[in-house]
Amino acid sequence: MNTLILGSTKGLGKEIALQCRNKGWHTVEVGSSIADAQNDNRTFLNCDLTSAESVELLIEKLKNLEPINQLYWVAGVLLKGEFLDQDSAEIFRTIDVNFRNAIPIVHFVWKQMQDSAALSNIIAIASSSGKKARFDEAVYVATKFAQVGFMQSLGLENKNENLKICLVLPGGMKTQLWDRIPTNDYDSFLDPSRVANKIMSFVANQQESYAELEIPRGSL
Secondary structure, three states: OEEEEEOOOOHHHHHHHHHHHHOOOEEEEEEOOOOOEEEOOEEEEEOOOOOHHHHHHHHHHHOOOOOOOEEEEOOOOOOOOOHHHOOHHHHHHHHHHHOHHHHHHHHHHHHHHHOOOOOEEEEEEOOHHHOOOOOOOHHHHHHHHHHHHHHHHHHHHOOOOOEEEEEEEEOOEOOHHHOOOOOOOHHHOEOHHHHHHHHHHHHHHOOOOEEEEEEOOOOO
16 A cells, blocks of 8 residues: 655644554655655655645656555644734645645546556545634635535546545644644644544545545544
8 A cells, every 4th residue: 555645744644654654554754844765664755835846846756656545635734813914925825735735736646546446545634624614714714615625526526436535524633733822622632643543444444435524523
């Protein structure tokens, strides 16, 4: 199994990468804070999702690897605060990382998988914010709504019976996203390792061409 994890260095992505390796799968771990390297059954690839040029370079690197069997789209940043107070740099960084610059990577993998007879999966980690408006998260919520609509539409377009599409909608998780943002109910947030286990179990048993998994805060 050749598994690409987009956003693998922290939080949920790191836990998913670990569980994939524990299963003996080859992982292609992508992040902005790592350097390109090969280590046993792991490939590390640098990619900065704020840069379209970095994304193009990543795709060229992926062309030199074995075809991807699984894509976990985990990368994301959180932007909180009233829209009135946010500057354009913050806004466009959130849009680029959470949605726009991930799309060419998904497109590359999608084309591979549509032509493949191998069992394959595309799993997008959105958020409960992808279906619910929230005060002081307008731009973040917009990117998650976009991710949800995009994945639901891919589910309609999928023509390969061997490809399964999964959209995951977790509640708040105990990740680095909250390091600089005080919150009063952090104790109720989800443990990323438990979320990773829940997702991988769901994906392993998925029968439908398209499925959604909601993981409310406090449910694990």
